[in-house]
Amino acid sequence: MSALPWERMAGCNVLVTGATGLLGSCLVEVLMLCPCSDLHVYAAGRNEERASRLFREYLDSSRFHLLTYDVTQPLKSEVSFHYVIHAASNASPSFFAKNPVEVMKSNLVGTANLLDYGITHGLRRFLYVSTGEIYGEGDGRVFVEDYSGYVNTMSARSCYPSSKRAAETLCVAYGAEYGVDVVVARPSHTYGPHFTESDNRVYAQFIRNVLEGKDIVMKSNGTQYRSWCYVVDCVKGLLYVLLKGKNGEAYNVADALSNISIRQLAEMVADIAGKKVVMELPSDAEQQGYNVVTKSVFSTEKLESLGWSVRGTMKEKMNTTIQECNKNGK
Secondary structure (H helix, E strand, O other): OOOOOHHHHOOOEEEEEOOOOHHHHHHHHHHHOOOOOOOEEEEEEOOHHHHHHHOHHHOOOOOEEEEEOOOOOOOOOOOOOOEEEEOOOOOOHHHHHHOHHHHHHHHHHHHHHHHHHHHOOOOOEEEEEOOHHHHOOOOOOOEOOOOOOOOOOOOHHHHHHHHHHHHHHHHHHHHHHHOOOEEEEEEOEEEOOOOOOOOOOHHHHHHHHHHOOOOEEEOOOOOOEEEEEEHHHHHHHHHHHHHHOOOOOEEEEOEEEEEEEHHHHHHHHHHHHOOOEEEOOOOHHHHHOOOOOOEEOEOOHHHHOOOOOOOOOHHHHHHHHHHHHHHOOO
């Protein structure tokens, strides 16, 4: 990532919300390793114990700061955050089924709270980490950034895509009304080792199965076809959007070489671990949280135009993910 204009962040304070999540924790690690010796990183999350464990190697650094914070509450601080990367959001299907109100509040109220704070505290740029689910059910086409598909607003499961859509518009509205510099990233399905204990997305469940010495349990026919991205590649994409993206624009983040079905994903993880794939009927709660989209493939031409690229195969990166999870006792 040496091609990035890191000098723009010299002497700056960067706030990362959702810092204990998959993307947030990787973002913090990359920012702490960036060339700017005077860049201060503020890692914000609700779980102080998890944050202290994840970032223990940085706790003694004068450049690193833990911030226990729930984005649904107004931010009370005197720090001027020059860059805010808002990655706090419940992205696990179990939350969509059990806590749809809280999912919507974290996306809408949380975004407003951070933008309101930034307006009065020297904000230079706001990066909103959205989702590819804003594209809705789709019609089989590859998703480009100006596409907007159908979302059933009368389904509680739509708490996630609907509030993410609205939060994107809220960012643009703050730009139009208050002159806030905002950019939006739309990650595809992302995988990596530091998923939370409550994360029940399919890849996390598959990895837990094999690390427990079990076969992989499939709770659907697995025909859903998705774009995927390794967390390190995704974070690299987010930083390209933050430092090189155009104000008021959205960018897809995905790996064009990692477009596979859920069944293929299960077979990949099983093959790495020497296990089998077995079928099991899902519970009613699990079915309520399922993504109804059958095909979700992203165009990344816009992000690539900024200079972003990826290397390596998905199987290599999934193998690395499983090894790291095993080492950390996932």
